[in-house]
Amino acid sequence: MNSLFTPLSWSDSGLILTGVWNTVIISVVAIVVGTLLGLVVGFIRSESNKVVNVVFGGVLDVLRSVPLIIQLILFSTFVGAMGNPLAPFVAGSIVLSLYTMAFMAEVFRGGFESVSPSMQTAARSLGMTKWQTIYHIRLPIGLRAVFREFEPTWVAKSVSSVFIAAALYVYWAAQASAAETQKRLDDHHANPQPNGRLKILAVILAIASAGTGVILWML
Amino acid sequence: MDYEFHWNVVFQNMPQLLNGAFVTLHVSVLAMLLGIVIAILLAIAKMNNTKFFSQVATVWVEIARNTPALFQIYMAYFGLGAFGIHLSPYVAVLSALVFINAGYLTETFRGGFQSIPSTQYSASKSLGMTSIQSYRYIILPQMLRRIYHPMTNQFVWSILMSSLGILVGMSELSGTTQRLQSLSFRTLEFFIVAAVMYFIITKLVLFGSSLLARRLFKGEI
Numbered sequence: 001m002n003s004l005f006t007p008l009s010w011s012d013s014g015l016i017l018t019g020v021w022n023t024v025i026i027s028v029v030a031i032v033v034g035t036l037l038g039l040v041v042g043f044i045r046s047e048s049n050k051v052v053n054v055v056f057g058g059v060l061d062v063l064r065s066v067p068l069i070i071q072l073i074l075f076s077t078f079v080g081a082m083g084n085p086l087a088p089f090v091a092g093s094i095v096l097s098l099y100t101m102a103f104m105a106e107v108f109r110g111g112f113e114s115v116s117p118s119m120q121t122a123a124r125s126l127g128m129t130k131w132q133t134i135y136h137i138r139l140p141i142g143l144r145a146v147f148r149e150f151e152p153t154w155v156a157k158s159v160s161s162v163f164i165a166a167a168l169y170v171y172w173a174a175q176a177s178a179a180e181t182q183k184r185l186d187d188h189h190a191n192p193q194p195n196g197r198l199k200i201l202a203v204i205l206a207i208a209s210a211g212t213g214v215i216l217w218m219l
Numbered sequence: 220m221d222y223e224f225h226w227n228v229v230f231q232n233m234p235q236l237l238n239g240a241f242v243t244l245h246v247s248v249l250a251m252l253l254g255i256v257i258a259i260l261l262a263i264a265k266m267n268n269t270k271f272f273s274q275v276a277t278v279w280v281e282i283a284r285n286t287p288a289l290f291q292i293y294m295a296y297f298g299l300g301a302f303g304i305h306l307s308p309y310v311a312v313l314s315a316l317v318f319i320n321a322g323y324l325t326e327t328f329r330g331g332f333q334s335i336p337s338t339q340y341s342a343s344k345s346l347g348m349t350s351i352q353s354y355r356y357i358i359l360p361q362m363l364r365r366i367y368h369p370m371t372n373q374f375v376w377s378i379l380m381s382s383l384g385i386l387v388g389m390s391e392l393s394g395t396t397q398r399l400q401s402l403s404f405r406t407l408e409f410f411i412v413a414a415v416m417y418f419i420i421t422k423l424v425l426f427g428s429s430l431l432a433r434r435l436f437k438g439e440i
Binding site: 061062065066067068069070071073074077078081082203205206209210212213 | 222286287289290291293294297298301375379380382383385393396406407410411413414417418421422
């Protein structure tokens with residue numbers, strides 16, 4: 001059992017730092033893009049009629065009640081099957097942004113609907129146009145209601161699920177090479193990976209996720 | 220789009236998928252029940268004046284709430300495995316989920332308990348109730364009303380988080396899906412069906428909980 005930990009050395013720290021950096025980048029992207037999209041969708045939901053609301057609400061409902069891994073795998077395989085596979089990092093960013101949007105849209109919608117109609121009527125009676133009312137009254141007051149309940153800790157947690165997109169990429173590549181090997185039907189191409197290398201890979205993955213956990217805790 | 224959908228293999232393996240869905244539900248119900256028990260103890264410990272107990276509870280809550288579920292499942296399976304404690308995938312995922320649920324629910328319970336003003340307790344004492352009676356009839360019913368929806372939310376989260384069992388080879392819904400798709404190479408079909416099943420499970424749970432709430436609280440929630 002002792003030998004399990006020996007392969008890890010200081011030279012692995014670059015790998016972990018790369019992972020930390022990717023986590024930070026993808027969190028920032030997901031929070032910024034997700035919040036902006038959520039603002040737009042939340043505004044549309046609070047403004048529009050029932051039909052549009054049912055459509056948007058259904059999509060947001062699906063995004064919220066399907067696990068993130070399933071969404072990541074579905075999205076990255078879907079774009080792959082359509083013929084233009086994305087890098088795991090890009091696919092992860094897109095899915096996480098949409099996931100953030102699904103939660104933020106409801107928060108923003110609640111904020112916009114908390115602005116009382118009489119205040120808007122008052123603004124209109126002062127001679128403001130509809131868009132002036134939105135810009136000067138609804139947005140500022142609605143956003144103030146929103147940002148008091150803004151707590152994005154779960155975004156950082158979900159980021160680690162991007163590991164799975166990376167793992168899926170590995171599976172996909174492995175499947176491709178397996179299919180290749182089958183096609184040739186040549187025994188010499190089927191070289192199994194040595195056991196030690198897989199062990200090192202497992203240890204690096206475990207340590208990297210531990211490191212991610214520590215970093216996320218500090219965020 | 221030059222992708223052809225083949226749904227046949229999915230329908231052939233439907234019993235296995237349903238079995239996986241059952242395991243998902245099973246593990247999250249169990250994790251929720253155990254989590255509630257531990258969370259009650261931790262909430263009591265956290266409000267305790269003895270520094271040791273409240274610090275243990277605080278450390279547990281902070282670790283559970285601020286690290287990803289993925290990391291905790293990894294630690295339960297590979298981390299303990301490296302020290303010679305080999306848990307089965309089911310037990311590893313279950314213990315990680317119990318750990319997370321306990322952490323989140325502790326804060327829910329503590330918040331719910333502290334949101335009941337202490338004057339309620341004094342008032343019930345002045346009406347001649349014993350301590351147990353005032354908890355049973357005054358404090359706990361009001362508290363349950365406030366923590367019911369956060370608890371439902373946590374249950375849905377634990378269903379969604381149990382999908383991370385895919386990583387350690389657990390045979391719940393997403394793990395079964397992963398295994399079946401690697402046998403048949405029909406990735407897209409299997410994961411679409413899994414997504415639909417997760418959606419249905421979540422909606423059923425929410426529906427059931429709203430029915431239960433209507434019975435428990437008679438519409439005043």
